Amino acid sequence: MLTIQNSIDLTQLNTLHLNSIANHYIQLASLEQLDEIASILTDYPRYFVLGGGSNLILPENYDGLxxxxxxxxxxxxxxxxxxxxxxxxxxxxxxxxxxxxxxxxAYGLENLSLIPGTVGASPVQNIGAYGVEVKDFIDYVTVYDFNLRQLTKLSNAECQFSYRNSYLKNKPQYLVVSVTFKLPTTAKLMISYGDIAKQMAMIDNPTARDLRACIIATRRSKLPDPAEIGNAGSFFHNPIIASVQAQELKQRFP
Ligand SMILES: Cc1cc2nc3c(=O)[nH]c(=O)nc-3n(C[C@H](O)[C@H](O)[C@H](O)COP(=O)(O)OP(=O)(O)OC[C@H]3O[C@@H](n4cnc5c(N)ncnc54)[C@H](O)[C@@H]3O)c2cc1C
Known part of the structure; x- marks a missing residue:
């Protein structure tokens, strides 16, 4: 059963804590809801999937679903x-x-510890940190296609992963339902990355748990917890805008 709520405050649902009101809002808690959601999208031409809100800039008012x-x-x-x-x-x-x-x-994801957000968003921008990208461990991604109204499996190759990018980005017809990872049962630590290499060198026979602890401590030393101080983490892509807009910005902010 689908419950559509109106005028929902998203301020606590994005890590920048931007004040934002969504005109319409649905909590997706079961796969059975997907066909029903697809059937109402004709009434809501503007919609997007919200995960943990850690890679979004929300408007004051989102006139959509x-x-x-x-x-x-x-x-x-x-x-x-x-x-x-x-x-x-x-x-x-x-x-x-x-x-x-x-x-x-099940090992391999240690370097991606403490990245905010949800599993579903991880393949969308191919999250990465400290020498590892999630694409290295994804077997396939299961998406719901709102146009075809069916579940589809996309193989790692079909996801076309690249630096903080994938085939899934800017494809609103796809909602990632689940991600299937192929993870080794024996840890092979990736510890050659900058600061991490130095810290791990001080530990005898480091384990995957040591690596996770090291990554978490390093991240906490660099970035505030978004729950306490709103922030968007790092910038991975420079925005590309028209040269006219760039000139306007230069004039406004010399
Ligand atoms: C403090 C901080 C540190 C960060 N560090 C890193 C880092 O080290 N490496 C890194 O790669 N990123 C980092 N990020 C960025 C962010 O954490 C990731 O991009 C994360 O994967 C976003 O997940 P989310 O669930 O919050 O997505 P949201 O912000 O909710 O959504 C982001 C985009 O993904 C889409 N989306 C979300 N869920 C789905 C779904 N199920 N199906 C289809 N589309 C979906 C949304 O529509 C939106 O377009 C950081 C962010 C912060 C705030």
Whole structure:
């Protein structure tokens, strides 16, 4: 059953804590809701999927429908060749998911610890940090296609991952439902990156848990917690604008 709420305050749902009101808002908590949502989109030509709100600049008023992804659940399957196939629903909190993988002896995501947001957004911009990108561990992404009204699996190659980019970016017809990762059951630590290399060199026989702790401490020393001080983290892409706009900006902010 779909409940559409009106005039919902998104201020606490984005890490910049921008004051923003959505005219219409739905919480997506089960796959059964997807067909129903697809059927009402003709009434809401403007819509977007909201995850953790850590990579968004929201307007004061969003005159459209916000689909707030809250799909939960994670499964671990041994494929008995030294890997686990781990499928996480898109609404899982990314860092909780990384911790859960470590607790289940599924390794590789340690360097991506403490990145804010949800699992579902992770392939959209191919999140990356400290020498690792999520694409290195994604087997496939399951999306719901609002145009075709069906679930579709996109292989790693079909996602066309590149630096903080993928085929999924700016494709509003796709809602990421879950992501399936292929994670080694033996840790192979990626510790050659700048500050991390120096800190890890001080630990005898470092484990994946040591690496996660090191990444978390390093990140906390560099960026405030968005829950306390609103921030957007790092900038990965420079915005591209028309030269006329660039000249206008130069004049306004010499
Ligand atoms: C303090 C801080 C540090 C950060 N550090 C890093 C970093 O080290 N590396 C890095 O790569 N990024 C980093 N980021 C950026 C951000 O955390 C990631 O881009 C994250 O993946 C965004 O997830 P989210 O759930 O918050 O997405 P949102 O901000 O909610 O959404 C971002 C975009 O993805 C779309 N989207 C979200 N969920 C779905 C879905 N299920 N299906 C389809 N589209 C969807 C949205 O429509 C929107 O266009 C940082 C951000 C902050 C605030």
């Amino acid at each position: 916000v689909i707030h992804n809250q799909l939960k659940g994670t499964t671990f399957d041994d494929d008995s060749s030294g890997y686990k196939l781990v499928t996480a629903a898109a609404g899982e909190i990314w860092d909780d998911f990384v911790a859960n993988c470590l607790a289940n002896q």
